[in-house]
Amino acid sequence: MSNTPSTLFDKVWDAHVVRKIEDGPDVFFIDRHFIHEVTSPVAFLGLQTRGVDVMSPERTFATADHNTPTINQHLPVADPLSANQLNQLETNSAKYGISHWGLNNPKNGIVHVVGPENGITLPGMTIVCGDSHTSTHGAFGAIAFGIGTSEVEMVLSSQCIMQPKPKKMRISVNGKLGRGVTPKDVALYIISKMSTSGATGYFVEYAGDVFENMSMEGRMTVCNMSIEMGARGGMIAPDETTFNYINGREKAPKGEAWEKALAYWKTLKTDPEASFDLEYTFDAADIEPMITYGTNPGMGIGISKHIPLSGEVEGGKSSYEKSLNYMGFHEDEEMIGKKVDYVFVGSCTNGRIEDFRAFASIIKGRKKADNVTAWIVPGSHVVEQQIKEEGILDILHEAGFQLRQPGCSACLAMNDDKVPAGKYAVSTSNRNFEGRQGPNSRTLLASPLVAAAAAVTGVVTDPRELMEEELEVSGTY
Amino acid sequence: MAYDKFTILRSSAVPLPIENVDTDQIIPARFLKATERKEFGDNLFRDWRYNQDGTPKEDFILNNPVYSGRILVGGKNFGSGSSREHAAWAIYDYGFRCVVSSFFADIFKGNSLNIGVLPVQISGEFLDKIFTAIEADPKTELEVNLPEQTITILATGESESFDINGYKKHNMLNGFDDIDYLQAMKDEVKAFAASSMY
Ligand code: SF4
Secondary structure, X not given: OXXXXXXXXXXXXXXXXXXXXXXXXXXXXXXXXXXXXXXXXXXXXXXXXXXXOOOOHHHEEEEOOOOOOXXXXXXXXXXXXXXXXXXXXXXXXXXXXXXXXXXXXXXXXXXXXXXXXXXOOOOOOEEEEOOHHHHHHHXXXXXXXXXXXXXXXXXXXXXXXXXXOOEEEEEEEEOOOOOOOOHHHHHHHHHHHHOOOOOOOEEEEEEOHHHHOOOHHHHHHHHHHHHHHOOOEEEXXXXXXXXXXXXXXXXXXXXXXXXXXXXXXXXXXXXXXXXXXXXXXXXXXXXXXXXXXXXXXXXXXXXXXXXXXXXXXOOOHHHHHHHXXXXXXXXOOEOOOOEOOEEEEOHHHHOXXXXXXXXHHHHOOOOOOOOOEEEEXXXXXXXXXXXXXXXXXXXXXXXXXXXXXXXXXXXXXXXXXXXXXXXXXXXXXXXXXXXXXXXXXXXXXEOXXXXXXXXXXXXXXXXXXXXXXXXXXXXXX | OOXXXXXXXXXXEEEEOOOOOEHHHHOOHHHOXXXXXXXXXXXXXXXXXXXXXXXXXXXXXXXXXXXXXXXXXXXXXXXXXXXXXXXXXXXXXXXXXEEEEXXXXXXXXXXXXXXXXXXXXXXXXXXXXXXXXXXXXXXXXXXXXXXXXXXXXXXXXXXXXXXOOHHHHHHHHHOOOHHHHHHOOHHHHHHHHHOOOO
16 A cells, blocks of 8 residues: 555545556445345346356345335235335345345345444445445445446446546534434535535545544434435544444454454544545534425525525526425425424434434324324334334334334335325435425425424424423434 | 447437436336336336326427437436436437436436446536527437537537546447446456455
């Protein structure tokens, strides 16, 4: 290794370049490949057509999540198309010797939740999956990003993809987060400042004390949303918090291997003199609980604010008006008090145990609003189990909520969990595109605390009004 | 999957002057349940193109017979959102070979190049010129010249160049894909893998 100062991203990237192609992409080696039922079938078909094998089945992990039902998972899947995809994942995995966590397997869950949970995701790795929120794994100091189906086929057949090296961006957030401000709010705030294309072409490193003080769950939430500002991915240097999270997990290194890995992982940070192509710095004190009002994740505001005037936003006026029109909102309106029909808590953004703890902290001792339909969906069976063990399930039941079974659910509404046309959903997921949660559905992205406040009041509500004074649920959760 | 070679494309174009066209609009998630690459073109822009009862929405551009061609011209930040390659498939299967915009989302751009749809990124000013020209005459022809890396409005001769890396250009010109390349260097990859710590 040379002595020129380099960034965390450089260190991990450069260690995985098999070959550099002149005026072309790098041949980039992949340590871990996650697959799921939706983006893998055509890739397997491609292998078959070409007559090639899976090169490293032991580096590949399959889980069913995108179109699985979230109730009665013990019954056969009713939708024949979904059932077919799930079957194909199972048979393809069996055929090529790939580990497969299908429905009802105790390890099953959303791909970006189960990877870290089982110690498959480790610092310094390169990780890909045919799902753009693969960026989640960057929370461990890995380079992780989403790929298309052609690339899934490349990784299956050669454990490599062809990638030009992205540019480097650092986003620092310093200071202390306010009451009720969670990692999701930090992510939505950054995206609202950057816009949905502000980081296109870049790989982001998150730095500053806000992230240093954040739990692994919180870091995963932030890295997860990197793609929503166009970035290929985001990463955070591994530290004691990371190592403590990983230590003891099933597939994490043990004994001597652990010591060796740890020594390497401690070198994975940006050198003080290293430079980035672009840097942004934000102040934690400026962030309040966030909510989106439009049809892309960059259209977010502090919950106490008014919807911006079209003259204040970047980009085309007609696109902005189209978006507000779709949402049934107007410029300069207040978000507080808007009626809510659905609440969704879950997804790879906010489907981990801390998210349900946060949700429970507000609904405890209250009742679900009558006008709200709530889908409370854990990210994995492990999370589901924790919810039960920690007594959160009792709190949910007392307040009139049901817990569903794990899966992507209303995050992309491929299963039956669809928000009806015209209805408003406060959702802890990551995308509020037109129709994302069902044809003509309207999505307001927010944190689990904002979702909880909406679920018990039936309208958009500032969660800080419902939080007990002494309860410090914030950035570190 | 192999695709047809791309050299010079002369065609009229379909304008979609909307910013941030995301992959959920290009192909909604509920159409991702296929296990083969078939019929995605039918569901391209499904919810903008059809009412819920399946009847076409008359005011949507693809339903307007005045506009046709093998080039789709979109507003800034085209293809943001998910990694679904199905979005690029839908565009290809519908009959487009080229998407023109002033800015593309990364994953969409990569997916398009992998399956034979050429993303042509041009300046905002030139994009406006193209929209204006098509508005004035829906039959306006564009020429996308990959060897020269130029795009031209044929009626006026106005032209701009675009970027593409040499490797991808070579693939597009010859209809090659990356998997062929990677298969040929398997031993090198195996040696690399053997020294990896994970
Ligand atoms: S929860 Fe949503 S974003 Fe996450 S993997 Fe599933 S579909 Fe993708």
